[in-house]
Amino acid sequence: MGYTDVARHLTWTTRTESPLISANFSFSWSVWDALRRYHASMKKDIQIAVIDAHQVAHKAATALELMQKDAPAKKDKEYWKWRRYALESQLVFVHGSIPGSAVYASIPLLAIVEKLPTYFLLSELDTASPADLAWDYREKRSSYHAFCQLMSERFLKLSPESRVRDTTAGAVRLAVTFLRPWFHAVVAEDFPLAVSTASELAFAVAYWPGRWWARDKEEVWLLIRALVRLLAEELREAHNSRVTREVEKLETTIH
Structure with missing residues (x-):
């Protein structure tokens, strides 16, 4: 694979001929781009998939x-346009297919929008909708660079x-939303x-809006680990309690 394959995939008229699947390393790009697609498309059931890069690294x-x-x-x-696009989106190509x-x-896009941190929103809300977003995702000429700059500010x-x-x-909250229902299932198994x-x-997610600020805040990283662990422990306990109740119910039925 080389530049010719990239150009073929990124050109609308030849994309159907491409054996590549595009993905990216940026959650913010995924949200920004998905909302643009949401506005432009008649279909509103847009989803964002989260992929385990380790499983496709050999063909990506x-x-x-x-x-x-x-x-x-x-x-x-054209070359410089594709290069800028690749840089902004942290674009990755997977050859062939991505195994299930x-x-x-x-995750449905709207479920992700509901859980965005407050700096994405016009005002602080527990549950947000596209109408509450702090940038105009409907503006065709808006750029990802401008979006990043606005969110950082x-x-x-x-x-x-x-x-x-x-x-x-x-x-x-946003990370766990991206990983549902996988996180809820795996927390009991691994x-x-x-x-x-x-x-x-x-x-x-924490590092993205203000890198220089977050880099020096050790308490942020400690709190993230503690919060994830606490949530995981609560989910595991709830899962174990549910299994116990189901077993007791089954035993009662058998007796």
């Missing part, structure tokens, strides 16, 4: 890696207490895996 590569192969000596506007076992979860204008809340409880996966995603 970043778009930037591929663009370095057989790139034209004289780089035209590699998909942690596929909004985050940095928050009070210190609100920043900590959005990067701890807010980040954990507790360490559930905790580490949710924590890793929550770290990415």
Whole structure:
């Protein structure tokens, strides 16, 4: 695979000929792009899938890696357009198919919007809708760069207490939403895996709006780990209690 394959996939007229599946490493790009698609499409049942990169690593590569192969000596506007797109979206290509076992979860976009941290919203809400978002996702000419800049500015204008809340409880809430129902199921089967996966995603969410600010806040990372672990323990206990009740009910039926 090389630049030619990237160009074929990213060009609308030739995309159907591409053997590649596009994904990305950026939760924020996924939300921003999905909302643009939500506005432009007649279908509103758009979902965002979260994939275990380890399971597809052997047949995946970043778009930037591929663009370095057989790139034209004289780089035209198309090349630089695709490069900028690949950089912004942290674009990754998977060859062929993605096995079902590699998909942690596929979550409806609106369920994710409901749980976005407050800096994404016009006002603080427990449950949000697209109408509550702080940027105009319907504007065709809006750029991802402008979106990132606006969200960062909004985050940095928050009070210190609100920043900590959005990067701890807010980040954990969004991360667990992305991973449902996988997180709820795996927490009873492989507790360490559930905790580490949710924590890793929550770290990415927390780090995104203000990297320089979050980098020096050790308490943020400690709180994220503690919150994920506490939630996982509560879910595991609830699961065990439910199983116990079902067993007791079955035993009563048998007797």
